[in-house]
Amino acid sequence: MAISGISRISDSSKYYQQLSSGKKINSAKDDAAGLAISQKMETQIREEQAREQSYKMSQAMSNVADAAYAGMNSYISDLTANEVRQGNELFDSDDMAALTAEAEALTGGAEALQAETVFNEKQVIADGTVDFSSTDAMAASVGFARAVNGAHYNALSHRINNSGISQINTTASLSTISDTEMGEASVNWKKETALERYRAELQHKRQVEQEKRANGLFTTIG
Numbered sequence: 001m002a003i004s005g006i007s008r009i010s011d012s013s014k015y016y017q018q019l020s021s022g023k024k025i026n027s028a029k030d031d032a033a034g035l036a037i038s039q040k041m042e043t044q045i046r047e048e049q050a051r052e053q054s055y056k057m058s059q060a061m062s063n064v065a066d067a068a069y070a071g072m073n074s075y076i077s078d079l080t081a082n083e084v085r086q087g088n089e090l091f092d093s094d095d096m097a098a099l100t101a102e103a104e105a106l107t108g109g110a111e112a113l114q115a116e117t118v119f120n121e122k123q124v125i126a127d128g129t130v131d132f133s134s135t136d137a138m139a140a141s142v143g144f145a146r147a148v149n150g151a152h153y154n155a156l157s158h159r160i161n162n163s164g165i166s167q168i169n170t171t172a173s174l175s176t177i178s179d180t181e182m183g184e185a186s187v188n189w190k191k192e193t194a195l196e197r198y199r200a201e202l203q204h205k206r207q208v209e210q211e212k213r214a215n216g217l218f219t220t221i222g
Contacts, residue, residue, distance in 0.1 A: 025178045034177050041174040045167055052163040055156045061119040062153040068117040068125055069146040075110040076142065079103060079135040107132055 025031045025038060082103045086096060111132055114125045129145050131137040 038174055038178040041170050041177070045170050045174070048163050048167045048170070052160055052167070055160045055163065057120075059153055059156045059160075061122075061124060062149055062156070064117060064119045065124045065149050066146065066153075068113045069142055069149065071113050072110045072130065072138070072142045075106050075113075076135060076139045079106050079138070082106065083135060107138075110138065 025034050028035050082099055085091070086099050086103075091099065110130070114127070114130055115123070117124045125145070129141065131141040
């Protein structure tokens with residue numbers, strides 16, 4: 001009876017632990033295969049979370065690059081206007097020198113944007129991405145690079161979405177395997193607790209009866 005009593009107490013403790021932790025698998029003895037599967041799923045979820053965070057950081061870097069390209073477009077617009085003014089025959093040599101200096105400064109500003117735009121201490125726009133040889137070349141290369149950057153950003157959005165869906169589905173599967181069904185666990189715990197009390201009372205009653213019989217036997221012998 002003592003061994004049986006301990007076994008039943010273990011059952012009620014298992015259900016109590018399920019209610020307390022919210023998990024129906026708290027150790028390998030509960031469900032070894034289920035525990036192994038749930039641990040793999042938890043690892044998969046963490047990997048997806050890390051992957052999603054990496055995608056979001058890449059998007060943030062892409063946003064910084066886009067802002068730099070927008071700044072370059074502003075320089076290109078000013079350079080285009082500068083070239084138009086240089087074609088005005090009314091300007092004398094001093095005016096042309098000033099316009100040339102302005103053009104050089106504008107080009108230098110665009111070059112500085114490429115060199116100095118960083119994200120997490122990393123240069124965002126690689127050297128050679130933008131062709132600074134002429135205003136037209138700069139406009140064409142910036143337009144192409146900005147389009148590629150935008151496509152990359154959109155691709156990352158799809159990856160983030162897919163990663164989020166994967167996390168939701170894996171979490172749902174994990175919940176099915178490992179999460180406690182509170183109603184069922186509560187009923188089982190109450191049932192096992194009641195059975196343990198009944199067995200304890202029955203065992204106590206038998207012990208009392210055995211003691212009475214033993215006392216009666218000793219009285220008879222005496």
